[in-house]
Amino acid sequence: MNLSLNRRSFLTASSALVVAYAMNGPAKAQNPPGPPHKRRGVDAKQVDSYFVINADGTVTLYSGKVDLGTGHRIALPQIVADELGIEIERIAMIEGDTHLTPDQGSTSGSNGMMRGGVQTRQAAATARAALIKLGAARLGLPEADLDTAQGEVRAKNGSASVTFAALLAGGQFNLELDSKAPRRKPSEYRYVGKPVRRPDMPGKATGAHVWMHDFAVEGMLHGRSIYPPRPGARLVSVDEASIADIPGVKVVRIKDYLGVVAEREWHAEKAARQLKAQWDGGGLVTTSAQAQAYLRETGPRDTDEVAEKTGDFDAAWPQAVTKIKADYHWPMQSHASLGPSCAIADVRDGEATIWTASQGTHKFAEAFDGILQLPKGKVRQIYLDGAGCYGMNGHDDAAIDAAILSRAVGKPVRVQWSRADELAWDPKGPPQTLTIEAGLDGNQRVSTWRAHMWIPRPTPKLPNVPLVSPQLAGLPQMQGVATGSINIGAVPTYDIPHMEAVVHYVKDTPVRTSPLRAPGKLANLMAAESMMDALALGAGKDPLAFRLDHLKDPRSLDVLKKTAELHDWRPRVEPRRDGKGRGVAFTHYKGNETYVAMAVDVEVDRGTGAIRVTRVSCAHDCGQVISPDGVRAQIEGCLIQGVSRTLFEETRFDRERVTSVDWSSYRVIAFPEVPELKIALIDRPDKPPVGAGEAAIAPVAAAISNAVFDATGVRLQSAPFTPQRVRAAMAQSGTTAG
Amino acid sequence: MTITIKVNGAARSVDADPDTPLLYVLTNDLELKGPRFGCGLAQCGSCSVLADGVEIRSCQTPISDVGQRAITTLEGLPALYAQQRKLPKAPDLHPLQQAFIDEQALHCGYCYNGQTIKGAELLSRTTSPTEAQIRDHMNGHLCRCGTYPRIMKSIQAAAAKMSKEG
Numbered sequence: 058m059n060l061s062l063n064r065r066s067f068l069t070a071s072s073a074l075v076v077a078y079a080m081n082g083p084a085k086a087q088n089p090p091g092p093p094h095k096r097r098g099v100d101a102k103q104v105d106s107y108f109v110i111n112a113d114g115t116v117t118l119y120s121g122k123v124d125l126g127t128g129h130r131i132a133l134p135q136i137v138a139d140e141l142g143i144e145i146e147r148i149a150m151i152e153g154d155t156h157l158t159p160d161q162g163s164t165s166g167s168n169g170m171m172r173g174g175v176q177t178r179q180a181a182a183t184a185r186a187a188l189i190k191l192g193a194a195r196l197g198l199p200e201a202d203l204d205t206a207q208g209e210v211r212a213k214n215g216s217a218s219v220t221f222a223a224l225l226a227g228g229q230f231n232l233e234l235d236s237k238a239p240r241r242k243p244s245e246y247r248y249v250g251k252p253v254r255r256p257d258m259p260g261k262a263t264g265a266h267v268w269m270h271d272f273a274v275e276g277m278l279h280g281r282s283i284y285p286p287r288p289g290a291r292l293v294s295v296d297e298a299s300i301a302d303i304p305g306v307k308v309v310r311i312k313d314y315l316g317v318v319a320e321r322e323w324h325a326e327k328a329a330r331q332l333k334a335q336w337d338g339g340g341l342v343t344t345s346a347q348a349q350a351y352l353r354e355t356g357p358r359d360t361d362e363v364a365e366k367t368g369d370f371d372a373a374w375p376q377a378v379t380k381i382k383a384d385y386h387w388p389m390q391s392h393a394s395l396g397p398s399c400a401i402a403d404v405r406d407g408e409a410t411i412w413t414a415s416q417g418t419h420k421f422a423e424a425f426d427g428i429l430q431l432p433k434g435k436v437r438q439i440y441l442d443g444a445g446c447y448g449m450n451g452h453d454d455a456a457i458d459a460a461i462l463s464r465a466v467g468k469p470v471r472v473q474w475s476r477a478d479e480l481a482w483d484p485k486g487p488p489q490t491l492t493i494e495a496g497l498d499g500n501q502r503v504s505t506w507r508a509h510m511w512i513p514r515p516t517p518k519l520p521n522v523p524l525v526s527p528q529l530a531g532l533p534q535m536q537g538v539a540t541g542s543i544n545i546g547a548v549p550t551y552d553i554p555h556m557e558a559v560v561h562y563v564k565d566t567p568v569r570t571s572p573l574r575a576p577g578k579l580a581n582l583m584a585a586e587s588m589m590d591a592l593a594l595g596a597g598k599d600p601l602a603f604r605l606d607h608l609k610d611p612r613s614l615d616v617l618k619k620t621a622e623l624h625d626w627r628p629r630v631e632p633r634r635d636g637k638g639r640g641v642a643f644t645h646y647k648g649n650e651t652y653v654a655m656a657v658d659v660e661v662d663r664g665t666g667a668i669r670v671t672r673v674s675c676a677h678d679c680g681q682v683i684s685p686d687g688v689r690a691q692i693e694g695c696l697i698q699g700v701s702r703t704l705f706e707e708t709r710f711d712r713e714r715v716t717s718v719d720w721s722s723y724r725v726i727a728f729p730e731v732p733e734l735k736i737a738l739i740d741r742p743d744k745p746p747v748g749a750g751e752a753a754i755a756p757v758a759a760a761i762s763n764a765v766f767d768a769t770g771v772r773l774q775s776a777p778f779t780p781q782r783v784r785a786a787m788a789q790s791g792t793t794a795g
Numbered sequence: 796m797t798i799t800i801k802v803n804g805a806a807r808s809v810d811a812d813p814d815t816p817l818l819y820v821l822t823n824d825l826e827l828k829g830p831r832f833g834c835g836l837a838q839c840g841s842c843s844v845l846a847d848g849v850e851i852r853s854c855q856t857p858i859s860d861v862g863q864r865a866i867t868t869l870e871g872l873p874a875l876y877a878q879q880r881k882l883p884k885a886p887d888l889h890p891l892q893q894a895f896i897d898e899q900a901l902h903c904g905y906c907y908n909g910q911t912i913k914g915a916e917l918l919s920r921t922t923s924p925t926e927a928q929i930r931d932h933m934n935g936h937l938c939r940c941g942t943y944p945r946i947m948k949s950i951q952a953a954a955a956k957m958s959k960e961g
Contacts, residue, residue: 126902126904254896258904261904262888262892262895262907263870264828264829266828270832271828321823323811323819324812393939394939395841395903395905395937395939443903443905444903445905473832476833690899693941694941695941696941697943719836725937726941726943727935728931728936
């Protein structure tokens, strides 16, 4: 096999080198077609922003959406190969370079395929129509008699053909995306819907892959930021003599920003640990233990809003025969990327080049223009793979740290966060607390449902999550709170006549936030699906059958029925209470995306309170499946990470700082705790593809909570479900240990 | 100071402070890109290498502690495998690397240096590990993406292939 990327040649080549993923082998560092530094049009409405037809018959595909370990790097070429009519081996893909790839928005919210894929498919369909038109003129045949295949426009009867390259090599389409351009029928697909191997795996399995962390540029220095011991603290003084024994370190101080650079990474790291500085003031407004009270009572109040409303809850509530009310709480959690955030910046001569693992290079290039006070368009961001991020982690912070340091020292600087930086300073998934009250009518059907949510208010039109170091250095950036759409999911898609969601907004968050995989949905579904279970019990019905009774949509019914089959679901109308249990949960994600149902088995040690999830079965319908193994992999990841977030994860903080800053204080799932997984994909080739990156994590906490109830007769309403909480809940309910 | 260590079968001399973690010498001085910084605390296993065939955490191993031990990184795994199995020539890939590709096991892949090193250590001791043995041996190597099931499957697939080859 050809592991062609030689690091040394990579290092000595042009700093604007671009990584292109060839679908026929490992990644190659290569210059993009055309003059290497030539900036391309990045307008997502223009076909030329997506493709170049090369003279050698290959196609270069440009993607504004990036592969975050999700398989986007193969799924997108699968779509384009089919839609254009070319072998996938002749496609090379370049991702997330703000000078080369279309501005398709951030890769977030599971939108890689749903938006990016659909958009790119339309660009390919438009291109194919144009190629057929050109082919018709060249071959003197009517367009209706032509098709595309293997990089050629061909007469359907095989009488004539002309290659894409002969029609267009070096030329441009000069076309806007045409929403009416005819798309291939699913029956014509060669690649979509079939497992195709990811191009980056061989390199990643052998160490040849170019990660952000490996990348280096000529003359680069290593930098580290030294963040304040308490957020908001002022930097009073720095004792440079405290690092006098470490050679070649330069201290960079800009207002309250403190950093070091050195030629050797170890020297930068040692200096960052050893440098003595005096800080004054700062701290956090509350503690993790008090987060629920902060949201409900003590935090700065914002407005209340009715987010969703069906029927008339207030009028119907008095008629409800059985009424249940419960509170639920979700902690702050870290993205907890396994590799720390890392970036390289070269800020010189009024321009900046940033190599970054950002989910949103276009967005942050613009933000960096502002922060660095450069004229618009002077920052180029180039995407390289980082460790999986599952939402916005610290990548963009590391990037601005590198830029601040690079500008200060006039050389390229690489910054890599420490483990403690990552777990303390990455923007966190926000805390949430909810109350749901719901009622059954005389027919034992759910008639009324009201959810109250206490959550931080996301700042309208905030362009990006505010970064740490510009704040410290007094550089301009827009302030505000980013959370993702955490107000969705507390009102279910069940057939319930009277429903209402009321959001009680808090003005701020105790610790900086950003979207974390399936923002808010684990908490909201834990609440809603645990309530649905309690209502089923109140109605004397099996929880799975009870859900089916409240759904009409066939795709919703299908995932639940498939789950019952996968898991060999046996109906029950009351909890087993013998330490073993099973639970079910369902979501129609965001009410209009992916359908997910799952069942889990748990074993609860009633002495220690430890929960073990032994088995998870999940049925998943994300519409048209582009890359089946990729979707399956994403579901597996969602289920495992979901168990982790439900059982183990909580960002802890006191009034000074985040205290869960390593893998023992911020615990994530490990080999011994991994459950057996069973997954069924329901493929709908005639439906649009929707997201697969996060929908399946959303019901995990709910399913576990319901299974624990089955095992113990106790409902857990605060995540994570630690042994202490299990013991306390059992003690409170009078369930005896043992 | 100049320190000489044995890496992937060759003696390599580097000019580094004795307290420099082996990881930084491997990645920055020797330009090896298998071992990766994950935590710097020996808690996650991203940085693992073999020392005389035994897995160690290079982030917490000062270069001065390496001594005479032969270090094998991800890049040197096929050659070590050939030596252990007395093959005439190193294969392109260790069977576990091939199994990871065949199973399409990786998501982001950041932890796979350590998963491969630790899994190869297990396979050098037994080519018939039980699932319980795999879970136990691999415990201490974290994967945030949740690819654990595919890692376990890949180790079993590699073991089966190795048993067949004798």
